[in-house]
Each structure stands twice: as C-alpha cells, then as structure tokens.
Amino acid sequence: PIIGFLVYSRYIEDSKQQLLRLKDYDKIKGLIFMFRPNEIDSEKNTLTGYYYDPATNEFKQGTFPYPSVVFNRIPLREKRYQQLKKRLGDNIFNYPYRNIDKLSFWDKMKIVPKLKKYFPLTKAFTGVKSLLSIFKKYDSVYLKPVSMAGGNGIIQAKKLDDGFLLTDYNGECFHLKSVKELKTALKKHLLNRKYIIQQEIESFTNTGEKIDFRIYIQKDYTMKWKLSGIETKIAKSGSVVSNSKYRARIEPGELAISKYYNLSKEETEKKINEITNVCIQVLKRMEKQGYLLGDAAVDFILDKSANLYLLEVQIDYAAEIKAFRDEDEQRVLPYILSTPFEYAKALAGF
Numbered sequence: 001p002i003i004g005f006l007v008y009s010r011y012i013e014d015s016k017q018q019l020l021r022l023k024d025y026d027k028i029k030g031l032i033f034m035f036r037p038n039e040i041d042s043e044k045n046t047l048t049g050y051y052y053d054p055a056t057n058e059f060k061q062g063t064f065p066y067p068s069v070v071f072n073r074i075p076l077r078e079k080r081y082q083q084l085k086k087r088l089g090d091n092i093f094n095y096p097y098r099n100i101d102k103l104s105f106w107d108k109m110k111i112v113p114k115l116k117k118y119f120p121l122t123k124a125f126t127g128v129k130s131l132l133s134i135f136k137k138y139d140s141v142y143l144k145p146v147s148m149a150g151g152n153g154i155i156q157a158k159k160l161d162d163g164f165l166l167t168d169y170n171g172e173c174f175h176l177k178s179v180k181e182l183k184t185a186l187k188k189h190l191l192n193r194k195y196i197i198q199q200e201i202e203s204f205t206n207t208g209e210k211i212d213f214r215i216y217i218q219k220d221y222t223m224k225w226k227l228s229g230i231e232t233k234i235a236k237s238g239s240v241v242s243n244s245k246y247r248a249r250i251e252p253g254e255l256a257i258s259k260y261y262n263l264s265k266e267e268t269e270k271k272i273n274e275i276t277n278v279c280i281q282v283l284k285r286m287e288k289q290g291y292l293l294g295d296a297a298v299d300f301i302l303d304k305s306a307n308l309y310l311l312e313v314q315i316d317y318a319a320e321i322k323a324f325r326d327e328d329e330q331r332v333l334p335y336i337l338s339t340p341f342e343y344a345k346a347l348a349g350f
Contacts, residue, residue: 001028001029001030001031001068001069001344001345001348001349001350002030002031002064002065002066002067002068002069002348003028003030003031003032003033003067003068003069003070003071003341003344003345003348004033004035004047004049004064004066004067004069004070004071005018005032005033005034005035005070005071005073006034006035006036006037006070006071006072006073006074006076007034007035007036007073007074008073008074009036011034011320012034012035012036012049012050015034015050015058015059016058017320017323018034018059018320019057019058020320020323020333020337020338021320021337021338021340021341022052022054022057022338022341023334023337023338024338024341024342025052025054026054027221027342027345028341028342028344028345030345030348030350031051031064031067032051032052032341033047033049033050033051033052033062033064033067034049034050034051034059035047035048035049035050035064036049036074037074037076037077037080040080040083040084042083045065045066046063046064046065046066047063047064047065047066047067048061048062048063048064049061049062049064050062051064066087066088067088067348068088068091068347068348068349069088069091069092069093069344069345069347069348070084070088070091070092070093071093071094071294071295071340071341071344072092072093072094072095072097073094073097073316073319074097075096075097075098075316076095076096076097081095081096090292091347091348092292093219093292093293093294093295093340093343093344093347094292094293094294094295094296094315094340095291095292096291096315097315097316098315098316099147099149099312099313099314099315099316100286100312100313100315101146101147102122102144102146102147102196102198102312103122103124103146103194103196105312105313106119106122106196108285108289109282109285109310112285114281115278115281115282115285118278118308118309118310119309119310120198120199120200120201120309120311121134121137121138121198121199122196122197122198122199123196123197123198124194124195124196124197125143125194125195125196125197128179128182128183128186130197131143131157131182131186131197132179134197134199135159137199138199138200139158139159140156140157140158140159140200140202141156141157141197141198141199141200142154142155142156142157142197142198142200142240143155143156143157143186143190143195143196143197143198144195144196144198145191145193145194145195146193146194146195146196147193147194148191148193149243149314149316150243150244150245151169151241151242151243151245151246152169152191153169153190153191153193153195154168154169154240154241155167155168155169155189155190155240156200156240157197160175162177163175163176163177163178163181163182164176164181164182166182166185166186166189167240168189168240169239169240169241169246170246171236171238171239171240171246174189201301201302201303201309202303202304203260203301203302203303203304204260205234205260206260207237208237209234209235209236209237209239209248210234210235210239210240210241210242211232211233211234211235211242211256211260211301212232212233212242212299212300212301212311213230213231213232213233213253213256213257213299213300213301213302214230214231214233214297214298214299214300214314214317215227215229215230215253215275215276215279215297215298215300216228216229216230216296216297216332216335216336217276217279217280217283217296217297217298218294218295218296218336218339218340218343219293219294219295219339219340219343220339220342220343220346221342221343221345221346222346223343223346223347225280225283225284227272227276228332228335228336228339229253229332229335229336230252230253230254230257230272230275231250231251231252231253231329231331231332232250232251232252232253232255232256232257232260233247233250234247234248234249234250234251235247235248236248244318244325244329249326249328250326250328250329250331251328252331253272254268254272257271257272257302257306261302261306263306271302271306271308274308275300275308278308278310279298279300279310282298282310282313283296283298283313286313291315293315294340294343294344294347295315295336295339295340295343296313296314296315296317297313297314297317298310298312298313298314299311299312299313299314319333319336319337320337
C-alpha cells in the first residue's frame with residue numbers, strides 16, 4: 001500500500017517524533033510517507049514529503065505518486081480535501097479534523113432515543129438567567145467554552161444556600177452573595193467565547209480528587225471499530241478539571257473502574273463492554289453525518305453508581321505528544337499509535 005500521512009510541520013522538521021507509530025511496520029510494509037498540503041503538485045500528480053525507511057528506522061525526503069489512502073492529523077482546508085478526494089474518493093480518514101463543538105454534539109445525540117440517556121444535560125449559556133434556570137434542577141454545573149480544549153475557560157458553578165460558588169480551571173474560588181454579584185463575576189471570568197452549561201456528573205477518588213476517563217476507539221485491519229485502551233484522569237486536589245495541566249496522574253482504566261466503583265472483575269468487563277458499544281454507536285452516528293473516521297478518543301465519566309455519561313468525542317486528541325509526558329501517560333501509546341496504519345492498509349485494499 002501507498003499510505004500518505006498528513007501531519008503538522010513540527011513532525012516534518014523533527015520526524016523522529018513519528019517513529020513510535022511505525023513500530024509495527026512489518027505488519028504494514030508498503031510505502032508510508034508524511035507530507036503537508038502545500039507539498040501537493042496537482043500538475044505533476046506528485047507529493048513531496050518524507051518516507052519511512054525500515055532499513056535505517058528513519059524518515060527520508062522523497063517525491064511520491066498520489067497515495068492509495070491518507071491518514072489525516074491536521075485541520076485540512078476544504079479546497080485541499082476536495083483536491084485529495086478527487087483522487088482518493090473516501091480513502092481519507094479523520095476528516096474533518098476538528099472536535100465537534102460541545103453544543104452541536106449534544107444537539108445531534110439527544111435526538112437519538114437509545115443514546116440520549118448517556119449524555120449530561122447540556123444547554124447554551126445565554127446569560128445569568130439561563131444559569132439560574134438550570135439551577136432549578138441541578139445544584140452544580142459546568143460552564144464550558146463550546147469549542148476549546150485543554151480545560152481552558154471552564155468554570156464550575158454551584159448554587160449554595162447563601163448564594164453561589166464559582167471555581168475556575170485554575171482552582172480559584174469566588175463566593176458570591178447575590179445574583180448581581182454572580183452576573184458581575186461571570187462577565188469578568190468567562191472568556192469572550194460561546195459557552196454551554198452542562199450538568200455536573202460527580203465522580204471522585206476515595207480521597208476526593210475529581211476523576212474522568214478517556215477511551216480510545218480505532219479501526220484496525222478488520223475495518224471495524226474496536227477498543228484500543230482506556231485511561232483514567234485524576235485531577236489535582238481542588239481542581240475542577242482533569243486536563244494535563246491540572247492533572248495529578250493517569251491510571252489504567254480497567255483498574256480504576258474496578259477500584260473506585262467497587263466492581264468485580266466480571267462487572268468491570270461488562271461495564272467496559274457497555275462503554276465501548278455506546279461509543280461505537282456514537283462514532284457510527286457521526287459517520288452518517290459526514291465524518292470520515294478511523295481514529296478517535298471519547299471522554300466520559302461514570303457517576304457514583306457507575307452510570308455512563310459521554311462528554312465529547314476527540315478527533316484531534318493528544319497522541320504523539322504523550323511521549324514527552326510522564327510514564328503513566330505513555331502507557332497507552334503502544335496500543336494506539338500504530339493501529340490507524342492497519343486500517344489505512346485495509347482501506348487501500350491490502
């Protein structure tokens with residue numbers, strides 16, 4: 001197979017960062033090369049990039065014909081996508097390479113009866129009145145920017161007997177005595193972005209740290225979705241988010257589900273099967289809506305009774321950069337980095 005791999009410029013400049021993805025090259029063989037969209041020559045029908053040489057275990061520069069399939073890991077402009085689609089048809093995956101915004105995601109999934117129960121209540125934030133309205137049903141919610149990642153801009157909002165409590169993503173708390181104070185604080189601390197209000201699903205370790213999860217769902221040589229790994233994100237003490245900057249540690253998903261929810265081995269396996277099957281249904285739904293997918297991560301949370309709630313699907317998720325983080329984050333890498341090339345090979349007809 002001839003497999004094209006669309007990457008950010010930093011991987012062209014430092015190609016060694018991509019070698020972890022080629023650890024199972026013997027299963028793939030063929031030609032795998034990295035390239036950038038501006039390196040497509042539509043007149044000569046060639047692409048310039050860097051190909052993997054298994055003899056030296058490094059990438060070398062070259063000029064290549066159009067690939068049979070493209071694994072995309074960048075925000076690809078529509079014009080470039082159409083240029084590739086003209087040659088490859090639907091043999092390009094992870095396009096569009098953007099994480100569906102949180103409100104659109106909720107709106108699209110809540111209309112599917114068998115999926116709606118797996119999502120926390122989510123509404124557009126339109127001002128303090130919309131927050132007060134949701135406080136009639138829930139005492140604790142999150143205000144999240146619709147299209148930002150990394151935990152940035154997130155605020156936890158709680159209704160108290162004597163007012164309100166806001167906690168920002170840095171862990172700073174603001175105790176507000178009145179609606180007027182709440183309105184002023186929101187105006188000051190919310191980013192200049194579109195926000196959602198989302199029901200908080202409480203989940204904590206035995207010592208009170210916030211926890212949530214990420215599951216990696218990928219297509220392999222069978223061209224079917226499968227579970228590649230689950231990790232548990234443990235927030236730093238006092239943090240209301242568990243993203244890398246505010247995280248204490250990562251634990252293996254299976255162990256954490258068993259430990260923090262008091263589930264037996266059999267119950268844990270059953271729960272993981274449920275999570276996997278629901279996530280696959282969601283990804284298939286996205287594919288019906290026009291996404292070309294093969295590699296995804298889904299963030300989810302389990303409440304105190306281990307009931308499942310999905311938070312968002314990540315197409316643009318942290319993968320290679322995990323190699324520069326702590327050992328606990330690197331644990332999942334051997335299971336997720338090379339699998340997309342198995343799918344690419346199958347998609348190319350081999």
